[in-house]
Amino acid sequence: MLSVDEQMRIITSGTAKIVPEADLRKKLEKGAPLNIKLGVDPTSPDLHLGHAVPLRKMRQFQDLGHRVTLIIGNGTATIGDPSGKNSTRPQLSQEQVEANAATYVSQAMKILDPEKTTIVHNGDWMFPMGLKELLAVASKFTVARILERDDFTKRYQSQTPIALHEFLYPVMQAYDSVKIEADVEMGGTDQLFNLLAGRELMEKMGMEPQIALTMPLLEGTDGVRKMSKSYGNYIGLTDAPADMFGKTMSIPDEMIAKYYRLASSKSIDEVEAIEASLADGTGDPYQLKRALARDLITTYHSAEHAAAAEAEFDRVFKENQLPEDIAEVSLDLTPGEDGTVYLAGLLKDAGLAPSAGEARRLIDGGGVKIDGEAVAPKSYNIDAALLKSGTVLQVGKRKFARLA
RNA sequence: GGGAGUUUGCCCGAGUGGUUAAUGGGGACGGGCUGUAAACCCGUUGGCUAUGCCUACAUAGGUUCGAAUCCUAUAGCUCCCA
Numbered sequence: 001m002l003s004v005d006e007q008m009r010i011i012t013s014g015t016a017k018i019v020p021e022a023d024l025r026k027k028l029e030k031g032a033p034l035n036i037k038l039g040v041d042p043t044s045p046d047l048h049l050g051h052a053v054p055l056r057k058m059r060q061f062q063d064l065g066h067r068v069t070l071i072i073g074n075g076t077a078t079i080g081d082p083s084g085k086n087s088t089r090p091q092l093s094q095e096q097v098e099a100n101a102a103t104y105v106s107q108a109m110k111i112l113d114p115e116k117t118t119i120v121h122n123g124d125w126m127f128p129m130g131l132k133e134l135l136a137v138a139s140k141f142t143v144a145r146i147l148e149r150d151d152f153t154k155r156y157q158s159q160t161p162i163a164l165h166e167f168l169y170p171v172m173q174a175y176d177s178v179k180i181e182a183d184v185e186m187g188g189t190d191q192l193f194n195l196l197a198g199r200e201l202m203e204k205m206g207m208e209p210q211i212a213l214t215m216p217l218l219e220g221t222d223g224v225r226k227m228s229k230s231y232g233n234y235i236g237l238t239d240a241p242a243d244m245f246g247k248t249m250s251i252p253d254e255m256i257a258k259y260y261r262l263a264s265s266k267s268i269d270e271v272e273a274i275e276a277s278l279a280d281g282t283g284d285p286y287q288l289k290r291a292l293a294r295d296l297i298t299t300y301h302s303a304e305h306a307a308a309a310e311a312e313f314d315r316v317f318k319e320n321q322l323p324e325d326i327a328e329v330s331l332d333l334t335p336g337e338d339g340t341v342y343l344a345g346l347l348k349d350a351g352l353a354p355s356a357g358e359a360r361r362l363i364d365g366g367g368v369k370i371d372g373e374a375v376a377p378k379s380y381n382i383d384a385a386l387l388k389s390g391t392v393l394q395v396g397k398r399k400f401a402r403l404a
Numbered sequence: 405g406g407g408a409g410u411u412u413g414c415c416c417g418a419g420u421g422g423u424u425a426a427u428g429g430g431g432a433c434g435g436g437c438u439g440u441a442a443a444c445c446c447g448u449u450g451g452c453u454a455u456g457c458c459u460a461c462a463u464a465g466g467u468u469c470g471a472a473u474c475c476u477a478u479a480g481c482u483c484c485c486a
Contacts, residue, residue, distance in 0.1 A: 222431095223441090232432090250440050286439045317440060342453050358433085361448050367434040374435095381453070396434065 001065045004028045010060055013268045014261045016189045016214040019196065024211045027183055034066045037182035037210070039122070039173055040108075041073040042100035047107045048234035049296070050218045050227035053262045054186040055111040057215055062113045069118045069180050070108060072101045075126030079169045107237045110300055122176050137175050138168070140204045141197070146170065149193045170194045174201035182210040189214045218262050223252035241297045241309035246398070248293035249313070253285040256292065264295045322392055326402040333403070335384035343368070344380045352395040362395055369394040
């Protein structure tokens with residue numbers, strides 16, 4: 001094991017908050033491997049880069065010789081985490097949760113070291129709990145304490161409903177820490193309250209409290225809101241290499257350093273060199289972004305996929321060539337009596353536009369191309385001869401379809 | 405249990421009987437410039453083979469020549485009292 005100082009340097013890098021930092025040092029000084037906890041709610045079947053942030057940190061812990069306990073929140077997911085939400089989350093069925101959990105684990109293992117990872121389901125102890133046990137735990141918290149939580153305060157003040165069961169979420173998450181005897185619990189900054197609840201509960205139940213370690217939230221590809229599937233600004237860990245490349249290229253320059261630090265496989269020293277080069281202007285943001293995209297694809301797919309995705313990107317966006325793989329669509333091209341076909345309808349049927357009306361607007365806006373040629377405004381009905389097998393319809397820069 | 409208020413398009417938010425899918429902003433999308441970045445400029449933002457037709461301002465009825473706007477009931481939400 002590395003020295004405590006060296007461990008601290010690696011562990012603290014990129015973190016948002018460690019509460020309390022001094023106690024983390026004390027735990028490390030004992031020399032025994034620590035038990036690092038991360039609870040994940042399998043509310044959606046796949047992970048995105050934002051989820052990868054704490055996983056990356058945990059991997060660093062593992063590389064330092066510590067152990068990780070990954071808690072699949074099949075129990076807590078039935079409550080729905082109120083964190084960062086201004087409304088009650090929908091409660092999920094057990095089947096959905098189980099299915100999601102399976103893919104969740106396989107994706108997490110692309111980052112974590114399986115040898116040093118224990119996976120547990122908190123439903124295993126949550127569901128069999130009787131009212132007696134629940135009350136014993138819940139009685140350790142006061143309503144005032146739970147209401148302190150920012151999300152609840154805001155919702156209460158903005159007259160947004162808070163359902164009673166939502167109060168149980170931090171309580172049950174805290175209980176997880178007791179059950180697995182966590183030394184450190186990881187989470188995003190929005191998890192701080194939940195993590196501190198764990199500290200409190202452990203202490204009240206006569207245990208050494210865990211350390212709360214939060215990671216900054218990673219903003220999505222818009223660079224503004226946190227990465228989230230519901231905002232549509234996410235880079236999914238299972239995204240196809242081409243998508244992963246494109247999405248990475250679309251992040252704002254200001255986010256490059258953060259993405260490297262929180263989500264890439266680069267070491268702390270490498271990240272710091274990149275940060276410095278961006279700060280003094282010697283680093284080319286465009287090239288750094290490309291390199292970042294390659295790094296991500298290499299992690300979640302392979303180096304070969306990364307190279308292929310990059311080549312494809314250049315082909316489509318630098319040279320304005322057609323992509324290699326274009327989905328084929330079978331459309332009814334039967335011309336009307338005047339020898340024309342309804343282009344707006346075709347675009348809709350091909351899935352390139354949500355409605356024929358939208359397709360018309362796209363045509364008028366110059367966003368529709370046939371074999372690379374822009375279609376003139378108002379050409380909703382076009383000569384049937386223009387469309388034959390192999391013809392490529394394009395909407396915007398990235399939506400293509402080839403006629404079967 | 406009683407009372408008051410509120411409910412508009414993806415989101416916020418104008419609009420209190422009378423041309424009009426309904427001001428404005430955000431977001432999103434398309435075009436230009438670029439590096440699928442930012443900034444900036446332009447356009448679009450209910451459906452429909454469309455100089456028109458249909459559906460829309462929580463839901464269902466009603467008043468009226470005419471309703472997002474008035475009335476009634478129902479539902480959701482919020483607050484106050486108990």
